[in-house]
Amino acid sequence: MKTITFTVNGNPVTLDVSEDANLLSVLNDDLELAGAKEGCGAGECGACTVIVDGVAVTSCLYPACEADGRVVETVEGLVLESGSLHPLQRTFVDYGAVQCGFCTPGMVMSAKALLDKYPNPNEQEVKVALAGNICRCTGYTQIVEAVLAAAEEMKK
Amino acid sequence: MAAALDYLRPASVAEALSLLSTIEGAQPVAGATDVWVGIRSKKHSPKALVSLKNIPNLRFILPDRETDAYEGRAEGVTGDSGVLLGAATTHGDVEDSAWMKTHFPAVHQACSGVGSRQVRNVATVGGNICNAAPCADSAVGLLLYDATLVIAGPAGERELPLSEFFVGPGETRLGPAEILKEVKVPxxxxxxxxxxxxxxxxxxxxxxxxxxxxxxxLDADGMVEKARVSLGVCAPMPTRSYEAEKVLEGQKLTAELAAEAGEVAAANALVRDTWRGRGWYRREMVRVLVPRVIKLSGALS
Structure with missing residues (x-):
């Protein structure tokens, strides 16, 4: 076991993790943050996407030991301090970008990482940023629309 | 998963090298994206992973200062002398570099197409090279520019042309106690x-x-001064098609010459049948794609 300290959604946490644990299992099991999901476990589906030090990563492939000293954001941290939904969460609801919801936390976090860095993306840039997030329900159109709408919203 | 796996995070190249030489079965990792999948699927069971992620000055694109956190080496490396990539530079760093897109478009294209954005944010160019998959995109891009690898080992640093680095699928000339430090592109x-x-x-x-x-x-008269043709998944490792290069060099570049280079590259390609594609199809597509990439490069106009 190794002791690691990192920040999750603004809160510092210290815990012991197994050397072969991935960040996803630490979030899900140790911290009981169930938003990030395990889909493929091989970095191909994106359901486990969280943000580490400002960039989207697949937490199933991220060694937990490597999270030490870093800043992690998960979908649970998106709700604004006022209690209202983050613009991305709002537009995902408004545009019908959610069906079964399994991919949604990963989708939203990939989109957030994009908008944090490029507040004004075009449709193609949104598609590239979300290419690693697989959705088997919606057909993606509503998801891309929701991200573009959130970008507009966040500029206000 | 191997229960005895250790995960070590050295703070310097020297410390990393010492760990690699003292722990048998230790494997260096940077992004670890591919190695982690291998461990999870029980394909690999290293005793320890030696993470290179926390070593300063391994992640930079010089002279593009935008992603550069490297001190002390900027002098002497200018736009005129090519580019120096830290081995821990991520594919995403290259993708985000407008400078790379301008000066080394094929490397930019190759790196931008690896995996998803989430993977590119973590997976490194050095890891892509050392992983030595026959399909390593960044290696195929870098072969075009005569990249040289700077390798650090117990006896100091050595340099090796990328074209001589690969031995077979997953096999390279990197020693067990060595790490890839930099990629130098003239x-x-x-x-x-x-x-x-x-x-x-x-x-x-x-x-x-x-x-x-x-x-x-091209030289000032429009003749091909130097040509490079590189192929991925066309052999057990990323390779150059020296035969196609010979067709192009010293000649006036035309669509016909590009097509001939494609024919020669296809005839000499060491294509394999794999579940992803059959050899005959690969050979046919080499013939089609070599002239196409020459055309897309803009050299014909």
């Missing part, structure tokens, strides 16, 4: 055109059926 010179085509079924998040790169540098 200035390809004026009138250089290059392109990389990743031949896939899907548009994204896909391994290539074939990777084809071409680069030509």
């Amino acid at each position: 200035n390809p010179g004026p009138r250089t055109y290059a392109w990389y085509w990743k031949h896939t079924r899907r548009k994204g998040v896909e391994l290539p059926l074939l990777g084809v790169g071409a680069r030509v540098t």
Whole structure:
């Protein structure tokens, strides 16, 4: 076991993790943050996407030991301090970008990482940023629309 | 998963080298994206992973200062002398570098097509090279520019041309106690055109059926001074098609010459049958794609 300290959604946490644990299992099991999901476990589906030090990563492939000293954001941290939904969460609801919801936390976090860095993306840039997030329900159109709408919203 | 796995995070190249030489079965990792999948699927069971992620000055694109956190080496490396990539530079760093897109478009294209954005944010160019998959996109791109690897080991640093680095699938000339530190790419010179085509079924998040790169540098009279043709998944390792390069060099570049280079590259390609694609199809597509990448590079116009 190794002791690691990192920040999750603004809160510092210290815990012991197994050397072969991935960040996803630490979030899900140790911290009981169930938003990030395990889909493929091989970095191909994106359901486990969280943000580490400002960039989207697949937490199933991220060694937990490597999270030490870093800043992690998960979908649970998106709700604004006022209690209202983050613009991305709002537009995902408004545009019908959610069906079964399994991919949604990963989708939203990939989109957030994009908008944090490029507040004004075009449709193609949104598609590239979300290419690693697989959705088997919606057909993606509503998801891309929701991200573009959130970008507009966040500029206000 | 191997229960005894250790995960070590050295703070310097010297410390990393000492760990690698003292722990038998230790493996260096940077992004660890591929190694982690291998461990989870029980394909690999290293005793320890030695993370290179926390070593300062391994992640930079010089002279593009935008992603550069490297001190002390900026002098002497200018736009005129090519580019120096830290081995821990991520594919995303290259993708985000407008400078790389301008000066080394084929490397930019190759790196931008690896995995998903989430993977590119973590997976490194050095890791892509050392992992030595036959499909390593960044290696196929870098072969076009005569990249040299700077390798650190117990006896100091040595340099090896990328074209001599690969031995077979997953096998390289990197010693067990060595790490790849930097990738040095010389200035390809004026009138250089290059392109990389990743031949896939899907548009994204896909391994290539074939990777084809071409680069030509023209002299002042429009003759091909230097040509490079590189192929991924066309052999057990990323390779150059020296035969196709010979067809192009010293000649006036025309569409017909590009087509001839494609014929020669296809005839000499060491294509394999794999579940992702059959050898005959790969050979046929080399013939088609070599002239196509030459055309896309803009060298013909």
